[in-house]
Amino acid sequence: SQTIHQWPATLVQPVGSPLSLECTVEGTSNPNLYWYRQAAGRGLQLLFYSVGIGQISSEVPQNLSASRPQDRQFILSSKKLLLSDSGFYLCACLLAVSYNEQFFGPGTRLTVL
Amino acid sequence: GENVEQHPSTLSVQEGDSAVIKCTYSDSASNYFPWYKQELGKRPQLIIDIRSNVGEKKDQRIAVTLNKTAKHFSLHITETQPEDSAVYFCAASINYQLIWGAGTKLIIKP
Numbered sequence: 001s002q003t004i005h006q007w008p009a010t011l012v013q014p015v016g017s018p019l020s021l022e023c024t025v026e027g028t029s030n031p032n033l034y035w036y037r038q039a040a041g042r043g044l045q046l047l048f049y050s051v052g053i054g055q056i057s058s059e060v061p062q063n064l065s066a067s068r069p070q071d072r073q074f075i076l077s078s079k080k081l082l083l084s085d086s087g088f089y090l091c092a093c094l095l096a097v098s099y100n101e102q103f104f105g106p107g108t109r110l111t112v113l
Numbered sequence: 114g115e116n117v118e119q120h121p122s123t124l125s126v127q128e129g130d131s132a133v134i135k136c137t138y139s140d141s142a143s144n145y146f147p148w149y150k151q152e153l154g155k156r157p158q159l160i161i162d163i164r165s166n167v168g169e170k171k172d173q174r175i176a177v178t179l180n181k182t183a184k185h186f187s188l189h190i191t192e193t194q195p196e197d198s199a200v201y202f203c204a205a206s207i208n209y210q211l212i213w214g215a216g217t218k219l220i221i222k223p
Contacts (some may be wrong), residue, residue, distance in 0.1 A: 043213055
């Protein structure tokens, strides 16, 4: 069965600092991967998704970027964080291609001060 | 593109009563409709889903119904318990992506 690892679990960063969040997946190959952000008390906002190595689709224009250097690794980055970047960042993996069931990692809680 | 609306945003029910959360979608090409439960500070977890070729699915106290003609689907929780308190999200699948509802905060009153 699939397992998703995310780190760090929590992060406090000053405004204007860089960001790198990592997601790795075990138990599957060539998965579709997704990055979501959830602001406090809000719903899930899709940021990026990837269908393969080096293939990234952006859903929302912002100061974030994503990369997929390896089949089961998905990285979310920023050069300069904004206060509005605070939130709960979730990595997800598509479990069954034909039916779109998504499985989530444990998340990273980011606070930008 | 696909749009999913979810109601109500907050639902408070007495323990032991039933709870119903409703979602509507816009794109008739959507063919998969999951429901996720998210407890405070944790990741969303799939609790039940339904495919477009099925009208109803049940798993113990949880059931989901789908009306393709009207483009709406609902989550039904019977005999609610304190551990059902959480935020519930519906979604509709299109092109390997999930389009999410805004969520319903379910509060179970003792």
